[in-house]
Amino acid sequence: MFEGGQETGPGGSETFFKSVTRLEEIQPGGTAPNYWIFVPADPIGDAADLESFPLVIFAPSYALNNPDYYEAWIDHLVKRGSVVLFADFQQGANFDDAAYQISLQNDVRSGLETLEREDIPIDLTRVA
Numbered sequence: 001m002f003e004g005g006q007e008t009g010p011g012g013s014e015t016f017f018k019s020v021t022r023l024e025e026i027q028p029g030g031t032a033p034n035y036w037i038f039v040p041a042d043p044i045g046d047a048a049d050l051e052s053f054p055l056v057i058f059a060p061s062y063a064l065n066n067p068d069y070y071e072a073w074i075d076h077l078v079k080r081g082s083v084v085l086f087a088d089f090q091q092g093a094n095f096d097d098a099a100y101q102i103s104l105q106n107d108v109r110s111g112l113e114t115l116e117r118e119d120i121p122i123d124l125t126r127v128a
Helices: 045-049 067-079 097-117
Strands: 017-025 035-043 053-058 083-087 122-127
Touching: 017 067, 017 097, 035 045, 035 067, 035 097, 053 067, 067 083, 083 097
Parallel strands: 053 083, 053 122
Antiparallel strands: 017 035, 035 083
C-alpha cells in the first residue's frame, strides 16, 4: 500500500493507460470550447484488449468551467480506463437554470457525435 491510500480498487492509484489524449470542440463562430473529451492512450498490458470505454460526463462547478482546474481528477479517471466528456454548459447561459440544462444536453449530444466520428468506442451501458 502506498502512503495516503490504496493501490488497487476504487480510488486506488493503479492505472491501465500511460497517458491521456485531449480533444477540444469549438462550435462554428465560437471562441472557446463547448466541451473537451479526454481519452485513454498508451495502454498497459491487457488494457489494449478493451473493446469499449465507460463514459464519465463531467459537469463542473459554477464558474470553474476550465478542465485544467480538475486535471488530476480527470487524469485519474482516464488512466483507469474511462473517457471523460467535460461540458462547459455555462457558456452563454446567462445564469438561467433552464438554459444550463439545455446547454448541457447539447454539449453531451455533440460530444457523443464527436466520439462516434472519431471512432472512440463508448459503452453506453456504463455512463456516470
